[in-house]
Structures are given as C-alpha cells and as structure tokens.
Amino acid sequence: MNKSVTILPLLMLMAGCSQPADYGQSSEFSSRENEWEAAFNAKDFDAITALYADDARLMPPNGTATVGHDGIRATFGGMIDAGLSVDLTSIETKSRGDIAYVVGTYQLLAGDEVADRGKYIETWHRSNGDWHMANDIWNSDLPAAGGGDGNTHVMILHEVEDFDRWIAAWRGKNSRHDQFRANGAAHLHTFQNADNPNLTGLVISVSDLAALNAFLASEEGASAAAADGVDLDAMTVLAETE
Numbered sequence: 328m329n330k331s332v333t334i335l336p337l338l339m340l341m342a343g344c345s346q347p348a349d350y351g352q353s354s355e356f357s358s359r360e361n362e363w364e365a366a367f368n369a370k371d372f373d374a375i376t377a378l379y380a381d382d383a384r385l386m387p388p389n390g391t392a393t394v395g396h397d398g399i400r401a402t403f404g405g406m407i408d409a410g411l412s413v414d415l416t417s418i419e420t421k422s423r424g425d426i427a428y429v430v431g432t433y434q435l436l437a438g439d440e441v442a443d444r445g446k447y448i449e450t451w452h453r454s455n456g457d458w459h460m461a462n463d464i465w466n467s468d469l470p471a472a473g474g475g476d477g478n479t480h481v482m483i484l485h486e487v488e489d490f491d492r493w494i495a496a497w498r499g500k501n502s503r504h505d506q507f508r509a510n511g512a513a514h515l516h517t518f519q520n521a522d523n524p525n526l527t528g529l530v531i532s533v534s535d536l537a538a539l540n541a542f543l544a545s546e547e548g549a550s551a552a553a554a555d556g557v558d559l560d561a562m563t564v565l566a567e568t569e
Contacts, residue, residue, distance in 0.1 A: 360415050481565065486526055511539035
C-alpha cells in the first residue's frame with residue numbers, strides 16, 4: 328500500500344478546514360444603520376440603546392471609553408440635547424457567522440451647519456438570532472484643537488443690555504460656566520470693558536470645538552444669550568491662530 332497516496336488527501340482536507348472563510352458582503356446592516364440614524368434624529372433614546380448589547384463599548388473621540396447603556400445614553404444624549412442631528416453613510420458592511428462589521432462616514436449637523444464630520448467602524452454580534460452592536464468607535468476629520476494644553480482658545484466679544492444681569496448668570500450653582508463646560512469648554516473667564524460696562528467678553532479654553540460650535544448655533548445657546556441680554560448681532564468671535 329502506498330501510504331503517501333492515502334495521507335495526501337487527508338492533509339489537503341485538514342488544510343482546507345483550517346482556513347477561515349472570508350467575510351461576505353452583507354446588506355442586512357444597511358437597515359440597522361438606518362434605524363440608528365432615524366432613532367438619533369427622532370431623539371429616541373430607547374431605540375438607540377436597544378441596538379446595543381448590554382456590555383457594548385462606546386469609544387468616542389477625545390474621551391474615555393464606556394461600557395453599557397448608561398454611557399451610550401450620556402454620550403448621545405448630550406449630542407441630542409445640543410440640538411444636533413446626524414447623517415450616516417455606510418461604506419462597507421460584511422458578516423461571517425455571528426460576527427459582522429460596518430465601516431462608514433458621518434456628519435453631525437447643527438441645523439444646516441456641519442458641526443463635525445468623520446468616520447466610524449462598528450462590530451456587531453448575533454446572539455439568539457438577534458444582532459446587537461458590541462463596539463462603536465468614531466473620530467473626526469476636522470483638525471485637532473491647538474494650544475499647549477491640548478486645547479484651542481476662543482475669544483468672544485459682545486454688547487449686553489445690562490452687565491449686572493449678564494454677570495449674574497455666570498455666578499453661583501448651575502451657572503453658565505457649567506453649561507459651557509458641558510458643551511466643549513474646559514474653562515472660561517469673563518471680562519468687562521472699563522469705559523463701557525456693557526461691553527463684555529469671554530476667553531474660553533476649548534477641549535471640543537465641534538461641541539462648542541454646535542451649542543452656540545443651537546436653540547439652547549440662543550435661549551441662553553437672550554436670557555442674558557446678549558446682542559448677537561454685535562458679537563465677534565476670534566479663534567486662536569497659533
């Protein structure tokens with residue numbers, strides 16, 4: 328008996344079994360992406376979190392990763408509260424067995440203005456016949472903020488109706504400092520012109536410029552300015568150049 332003739336087909340079979348199957352193109356997750364986009368734009372937190380596994384990892388830009396639905400609600404809730412909407416474009420969706428991934432691009436919109444744009448990748452797992460997102464990571468295409476502390480600095484000059492009314496909003500609990508800090512401002516200082524008391528200004532160290540721009544363009548930002556008597560038509564914004 329020629330053993331080489333018997334062993335060769337067995338080795339070929341074992342080699343074939345050891346090669347993983349390629350990921351195949353999948354259209355199943357196009358509808359999932361549409362569900363996510365529709366839920367975000369409808370401000371439906373329950374529908375968003377329902378697409379994620381209980382232990383899903385969320386890895387946002389310029390922030391620490393979170394695990395679970397609380398982090399998902401906090402991250403996307405902040406974007407929604409700032410008045411943002413999203414436009415997703417899937418580039419590639421592939422799956423193999425109970426694992427899949429999606430690669431795409433996004434735009435975050437504040438009204439008709441683009442507050443941020445970038446790319447993302449998701450991994451999905453199937454359990455008991457249901458697909459849920461296990462990992463979600465994205466990052467911006469916009470230039471990183473400058474500055475020695477990793478932040479960029481912005482100066483805002485404006486006239487107000489009454490200085491005492493305006494400065495009161497920046498003092499005490501739940502002040503404008505807290506509101507700006509929740510929308511991309513690492514820290515902030517207020518200023519007043521000695522010759523014109525109602526000519527005021529802010530110097531802001533910005534950790535998330537897209538979030539700050541979105542806030543300033545949002546209904547929340549406009550409402551805060553109106554409450555403080557800020558003349559938006561006379562406002563000047565200066566960005567750091569170096």
